Amino acid sequence: MERxxxxxxxxxxxxxxxxxxxxxxxxSSGTFIAVPGETEExxxxxxxxxxxxxxLETVSTPAMPGxxxxxxxxxxxxxxxxxxxxxxxxxxxxxxxxxxxxxxxLRQFTGLKLMDIELPPSYARYYKGPAFGIKGCRKLTNxxxxxxxxxxxxxxxxxxxxxxxxxxxxxxxxxxxxxxDDELLAESAxxxxxxxxxxxxxxxxxxxxxxxxxxxxxxNISGEIDEMLQRYEKIVKSGGTCAMVSINSxxxxxxxxxxxxxxxxxxxxxxxxxxxxxxPLLGIDFRAYQHVWRLAGVDQLHVNGIQNKFWESxxxxxxxxxACLTPFYNHQPVLPVVSxxxxxxxxxxxxxxxxxxxLLYMAGGGIMAHPMGAAAGVVALQQAWQAAVEGLSVxxxxxxxxxxxxxxxQFGKK
Amino acid sequence: MERxxxxxxxxxxxxxxxxxxxxxxxxSSGTFIAVPGETEExxxxxxxxxxxxxxLETVSTPAMPGxxxxxxxxxxxxxxxxxxxxxxxxxxxxxxxxxxxxxxxLRQFTGLKLMDIELPPSYARYYKGPAFGIKGCRKLTNxxxxxxxxxxxxxxxxxxxxxxxxxxxxxxxxxxxxxxDDELLAESAxxxxxxxxxxxxxxxxxxxxxxxxxxxxxxNISGEIDEMLQRYEKIVKSGGTCAMVSINSxxxxxxxxxxxxxxxxxxxxxxxxxxxxxxPLLGIDFRAYQHVWRLAGVDQLHVNGIQNKFWESxxxxxxxxxACLTPFYNHQPVLPVVSxxxxxxxxxxxxxxxxxxxLLYMAGGGIMAHPMGAAAGVVALQQAWQAAVEGLSVxxxxxxxxxxxxxxxQFGKK
Numbered sequence: 001m002e003r004x005x006x007x008x009x010x011x012x013x014x015x016x017x018x019x020x021x022x023x024x025x026x027x028s029s030g031t032f033i034a035v036p037g038e039t040e041e042x043x044x045x046x047x048x049x050x051x052x053x054x055x056l057e058t059v060s061t062p063a064m065p066g067x068x069x070x071x072x073x074x075x076x077x078x079x080x081x082x083x084x085x086x087x088x089x090x091x092x093x094x095x096x097x098x099x100x101x102x103x104x105x106l107r108q109f110t111g112l113k114l115m116d117i118e119l120p121p122s123y124a125r126y127y128k129g130p131a132f133g134i135k136g137c138r139k140l141t142n143x144x145x146x147x148x149x150x151x152x153x154x155x156x157x158x159x160x161x162x163x164x165x166x167x168x169x170x171x172x173x174x175x176x177x178x179x180x181d182d183e184l185l186a187e188s189a190x191x192x193x194x195x196x197x198x199x200x201x202x203x204x205x206x207x208x209x210x211x212x213x214x215x216x217x218x219x220n221i222s223g224e225i226d227e228m229l230q231r232y233e234k235i236v237k238s239g240g241t242c243a244m245v246s247i248n249s250x251x252x253x254x255x256x257x258x259x260x261x262x263x264x265x266x267x268x269x270x271x272x273x274x275x276x277x278x279x280p281l282l283g284i285d286f287r288a289y290q291h292v293w294r295l296a297g298v299d300q301l302h303v304n305g306i307q308n309k310f311w312e313s314x315x316x317x318x319x320x321x322x323a324c325l326t327p328f329y330n331h332q333p334v335l336p337v338v339s340x341x342x343x344x345x346x347x348x349x350x351x352x353x354x355x356x357x358x359l360l361y362m363a364g365g366g367i368m369a370h371p372m373g374a375a376a377g378v379v380a381l382q383q384a385w386q387a388a389v390e391g392l393s394v395x396x397x398x399x400x401x402x403x404x405x406x407x408x409x410q411f412g413k414k
Numbered sequence: 415m416e417r418x419x420x421x422x423x424x425x426x427x428x429x430x431x432x433x434x435x436x437x438x439x440x441x442s443s444g445t446f447i448a449v450p451g452e453t454e455e456x457x458x459x460x461x462x463x464x465x466x467x468x469x470l471e472t473v474s475t476p477a478m479p480g481x482x483x484x485x486x487x488x489x490x491x492x493x494x495x496x497x498x499x500x501x502x503x504x505x506x507x508x509x510x511x512x513x514x515x516x517x518x519x520l521r522q523f524t525g526l527k528l529m530d531i532e533l534p535p536s537y538a539r540y541y542k543g544p545a546f547g548i549k550g551c552r553k554l555t556n557x558x559x560x561x562x563x564x565x566x567x568x569x570x571x572x573x574x575x576x577x578x579x580x581x582x583x584x585x586x587x588x589x590x591x592x593x594x595d596d597e598l599l600a601e602s603a604x605x606x607x608x609x610x611x612x613x614x615x616x617x618x619x620x621x622x623x624x625x626x627x628x629x630x631x632x633x634n635i636s637g638e639i640d641e642m643l644q645r646y647e648k649i650v651k652s653g654g655t656c657a658m659v660s661i662n663s664x665x666x667x668x669x670x671x672x673x674x675x676x677x678x679x680x681x682x683x684x685x686x687x688x689x690x691x692x693x694p695l696l697g698i699d700f701r702a703y704q705h706v707w708r709l710a711g712v713d714q715l716h717v718n719g720i721q722n723k724f725w726e727s728x729x730x731x732x733x734x735x736x737a738c739l740t741p742f743y744n745h746q747p748v749l750p751v752v753s754x755x756x757x758x759x760x761x762x763x764x765x766x767x768x769x770x771x772x773l774l775y776m777a778g779g780g781i782m783a784h785p786m787g788a789a790a791g792v793v794a795l796q797q798a799w800q801a802a803v804e805g806l807s808v809x810x811x812x813x814x815x816x817x818x819x820x821x822x823x824q825f826g827k828k
Contacts, residue, residue, distance in 0.1 A: 086604075087571055107724055183515060254665055257640075310516075313479075
């Protein structure tokens with residue numbers, strides 16, 4: 001019978017083997033005292049199994065509140081635990097409850113992070129994965145051999161549909177591939193959703209009619225189920241190609257329902273993610289996280305960016321990009337969305353470390369605040385990526401490309 | 415215009431006032447460089463506002479990775495930030511993205527925890543809250559003036575519907591008020607959902623016909639939207655009164671959709687919660703957490719228990735119970751579900767600290783492994799609560815009540 005394998009980074013006052021057994025028991029057939037009905041046969045079939053324990057460093061200060069160590073030492077380790085697919089079949093919420101549920105409350109751990117998940121082939125058959133993914137998003141935007149260049153409408157909140165559409169007009173005229181709502185905006189008092197779609201799609205459709213290029217706009221449909229489905233339909237009817245969902249806030253069941261429609265590319269915003277990953281010994285690593293959302297069918301997924309304005313290290317961002325691009329059987333990979341303080345200067349380093357242009361590269365001020373205007377801002381980003389692929393440094397790129405040189409003057413080295 | 419107020423516990427290398435402004439900016443109209451279209455008028459209307467900053471202790475080691483402090487000192491503080499309801503109207507996922515979204519990634523914080531939320535009266539009018547709550551759950555189970563006594567079928571996973579129904583038969587015969595599936599079980603290879611409902615409801619309905627008491631069984635419907643709705647309907651048609659949802663795994667939009675049906679009491683399991691709260695300086699406090707789920711309409715919500723088997727302190731559990739019982743305008747309060755290693759010995763302390771019997775008190779082995787049998791186990795729990803209300807200590811209660819005395823011998827002082 002197929003099994004699902006989860007890797008955890010743990011810290012425990014116990015021997016790591018013992019702690020791993022506690023976790024496996026709690027997440028399959030454990031209770032605090034033996035009760036009737038618990039037979040060896042069903043234990044064998046449904047019990048979680050500790051597959052591997054790799055001891056790591058020992059520390060004297062626990063990372064989090066939990067059981068005290070009698071020796072004063074806390075042992076870190078990597079452990080691998082497996083479950084039979086018979087336990088839950090194909091049910092993502094229950095998979096999540098099993099791999100990342102009550103185990104975080106066990107006092108036997110002073111640190112616990114889900115690092116990775118390995119799923120059997122039948123999961124790739126049961127779930128369709130991204131309806132568009134990298135290939136489909138390239139086709140929708142007609143962009144090949146370079147990252148899609150995108151931007152977020154700022155300020156996040158407060159613009160009227162007409163003001164937003166005005167900015168969209170500037171951006172599509174500038175040659176942008178992708179634009180998105182901010183995650184703080186779904187429908188505000190002065191920007192009703194349908195009005196915003198009407199105003200924006202009028203601009204995008206007119207540009208598409210004139211040039212053949214349909215810019216992808218990710219409208220934030222995050223909300224209740226029926227509302228999301230209505231707004232999804234509004235986008236489809238208006239000729240849009242993408243909907244954005246705040247995946248942590250909407251949650252798995254809601255996101256899956258939206259992805260299942262398979263008519264629009266789904267832009268997955270991971271706001272709230274910091275809460276789930278920021279502590280090195282608590283929560284989830286992106287490698288595990290991206291896996292379940294790809295199963296749900298999101299087409300684009302945020303990964304932060306190199307030299308970002310947030311707390312995340314470049315190593316972590318690189319690892320996240322690679323995770324998105326790692327094949328899952330025959331599924332389309334998800335398009336990594338690079339953002340946060342990006343202006344093009346990070347392109348050479350991003351390319352050097354990931355060796356890919358399969359990205360949606362988002363820049364905010366880097367476009368709208370370019371000294372030569374938004375069109376030059378978009379060109380500068382394309383140049384940055386051209387230079388990156390050519391193996392040029394930021395300095396060499398600036399010496400070669402005029403618009404990019406202006407970006408360096410404006411946004412570089414602050 | 416009404417505003418929503420959020421309280422955060424923060425740690426920052428900056429002056430707390432400065433860090434608070436960064437948070438407010440990021441979560442309303444912030445970007446890394448000024449762009450056209452940002453007028454003073456819309457800033458005033460849509461900008462988040464720092465309402466209060468209360469400096470607390472200073473530490474020399476940051477709680478989490480973030481910006482380094484030039485002084486080597488990290489300042490802790492409580493801050494209050496408000497948003498106009500005009501920013502999002504009545505949209506829980508967007509409320510969540512605003513109050514607990516990207517802010518967790520800000521490098522200007524080395525610790526950030528959402529502690530509480532204050533919502534304006536219009537939220538109590540727009541959202542209906544729990545369809546049943548404490549009052550409704552008491553009515554459905556016909557239990558007054560004491561906690562509902564409940565249990566979880568164990569082992570968590572592996573029993574057939576017939577085995578489960580057999581245990582249910584013992585339990586309802588024993589006088590239990592409430593039984594639930596484990597969160598690890600929705601539908602397993604040897605326990606199909608519909609078969610389980612049929613087998614269990616046959617027992618529960620027969621018992622109700624014979625005695626007039628309908629035991630509440632929380633069937634775990636966690637899954638995809640359509641599947642959850644089908645299973646919900648199956649429970650309704652079979653005469654059931656409750657459905658269980660793993661709220662973190664299903665997510666807000668899915669849970670809201672289920673609650674909106676308002677025909678069954680919704681048992682909200684918070685598995686995965688440890689990840690969101692276990693670190694003292696990261697994530698969410700239960701006071702804030704329970705608020706949004708009550709708006710969604712859950713009727714019962716897990717709070718762990720006094721002297722539990724998990725990491726959580728008694729203080730934290732007491733605070734959670736009180737949060738559930740705190741009125742929100744005219745909404746029914748949510749029924750706190752007390753569980754984890756409970757066997758009745760914790761009843762006096764639980765009552766002493768919370769002064770309430772408005773609880774669903776869950777015991778596992780405490781019932782099924784009682785030396786005199788399950789019926790005595792249920793009686794022992796009722797006695798424990800009777801004694802608690804009478805102000806007896808565990809020792810005094812054991813001297814008074816025979817079945818409880820056996821519990822003390824079996825489960826006390828390990």
